[in-house]
Amino acid sequence: MDSTTPSPIVTVKLTVEVPADRRGEFLHLVQEFHAGKIRVSTPVVDFQGKGYREAVRVVLADQPTFSTLRNRIVEDDGRDALESLTDAEILHGLQSQRFAEAVPIGVIDVPGTGTIEEVGVEALQRLYKVACGQSGQCRYIAHFLLGLYNGARFPFDLTELRGVDDALYDDCMRVLRMDARVTRREVHTYFEDGSRKWEDLAGDWRVLDVFKLGNAAKEFAQQVGFSGPHAKAAAEIVDMVDGGRE
Numbered sequence: 001m002d003s004t005t006p007s008p009i010v011t012v013k014l015t016v017e018v019p020a021d022r023r024g025e026f027l028h029l030v031q032e033f034h035a036g037k038i039r040v041s042t043p044v045v046d047f048q049g050k051g052y053r054e055a056v057r058v059v060l061a062d063q064p065t066f067s068t069l070r071n072r073i074v075e076d077d078g079r080d081a082l083e084s085l086t087d088a089e090i091l092h093g094l095q096s097q098r099f100a101e102a103v104p105i106g107v108i109d110v111p112g113t114g115t116i117e118e119v120g121v122e123a124l125q126r127l128y129k130v131a132c133g134q135s136g137q138c139r140y141i142a143h144f145l146l147g148l149y150n151g152a153r154f155p156f157d158l159t160e161l162r163g164v165d166d167a168l169y170d171d172c173m174r175v176l177r178m179d180a181r182v183t184r185r186e187v188h189t190y191f192e193d194g195s196r197k198w199e200d201l202a203g204d205w206r207v208l209d210v211f212k213l214g215n216a217a218k219e220f221a222q223q224v225g226f227s228g229p230h231a232k233a234a235a236e237i238v239d240m241v242d243g244g245r246e
Helices: 020-033 053-060 067-077 081-100 116-131 138-147 158-161 166-181 194-204 212-226 232-242
Strands: none
Touching: 020 067, 053 067, 067 081, 116 138, 116 166, 138 166, 138 194
């Protein structure tokens, strides 16, 4: 199943016994819930008696806290408190309504945006043009694309992303997300004669092909022989190359 396909909705029926004298109160509670006015879950952290800084430390130190929430907390800390609170209330209302309606993941169509694949392909096309350039950033992007093309042959050092500007970094993340979530195609197949184009990138930027290096090292070790003074080193090279491909 495609990873972007929403999970099927499972309908669960519950029977609730409510005293006759509290029926009106219960119906009102249900209406408020469907209107998104009632919190569907209580916070894991008890903020009672804690100041803002202490509460933030508690949440950030809590292991179950999702990375998305951590990032949101840190980001909001640099914003106006009223703006952040307004956004939080809107999000709470939306997600309460979504929970009440049992809406699955990934159903909204945001105006002005495309699917993961559409956004990723557009970013990929921009990155390929950059990789064919001559600047230092172009080299980093070429390495990134080759790592997605064949990571075993062209390992990519993630620290190289520190050398690209924000726009290129964002495009790399779009392509990486597409490659991770839309797994039916390899990145080079979005281009005509893509294999040749990616191999040309490796040649133009003289990117080390680990497989070719391994084959050369193995051939050299075999020529040295396994009975002379360098026999042990030769055997280790052969074992290392063969073992790295299992």
